Amino acid sequence: FLPVGTIHFGETQDVVSFTDEDKRLIKQQDIEKLIETLAQYAPDQIFVEYPFSMQDQLTKLYIDEDASDTFKKNEIYQIAFQLAKKLKHPTVYAIDWNEDIPGLASLDDVAAGPCAAEFSEIMKVANKQYEETTTALRNGSLIELYEKINTDEFNQTNHNIYLQLMQLSDEHAFNWTVNYWYYRNLKIVQNICKALIPESERAVILIGSGHNYLVKQQLQEHESFNVTNFADFLALNPVITK
Secondary structure: EEEEEOOOOOOOOOOOOOHHHHHHHOOHHHHHHHHHHHHHHOOOOEEEEEEEEHHHHHHHHHHHOOOOHHOOOOHHHHHHHHHHHHOOOOOOEEEEEEEEOOOOOOOOHHOOOOHHHHHHHHHHHHHHHHHHHHHHHHHOOOOHHHHHHOOHHHHHHHHHHHHHOOOOOOOHHHHHHHHHHHHHHHHHHHHHHHHOOOOOOOEEEEHHHHHHHHHHHHHHHHOOOOOHHHHHHHHHOOOOOO
């Protein structure tokens, strides 16, 4: 597996997300370079952050190209679809789970609750990472940005946000982290295993960088899987610039 943590090109409900102005910094030629570079991995499958239960819809979008302008802004369309078409894949594979859980408090509830001040301090780390990524995008290429957000250091810092949330005295924060965030990432790995074709030898996983730590951890601990770090892959495979 080659997990590739990504920023979201399109609309997202993430706590911290890129503005439209930030997204305009993404150059089409850099996307093409990233696709050409990932093609060197020669994946047999490409997994994306799209609801697992909506695989048929995703395949239809891929085959018919009858996508809305909103979806065409998404990294699934911009990167995964174009990479899959370049490699003549029949489809890309949905692996996400992101559903409402009845009765579960949200992060908005935590932000307005008794631990609001502590929550605000924790979120400063997330905002700092956002500032680092926008700075990297302004000062370098998209591939350099992807290299940065896929480092172990970046992933560990991001994961620490969730570890700190679990330590808040507001039990809503613990319940959200365990029953939504951890559950979601475990479901993603389960869905990868369900969608994996037996004859596949290599797969790219294009997923929001915040998921990288837990998804990689679960895959690395699976005795049947080998996981390649994106930075290690880049070190062995030069960026294609044509």
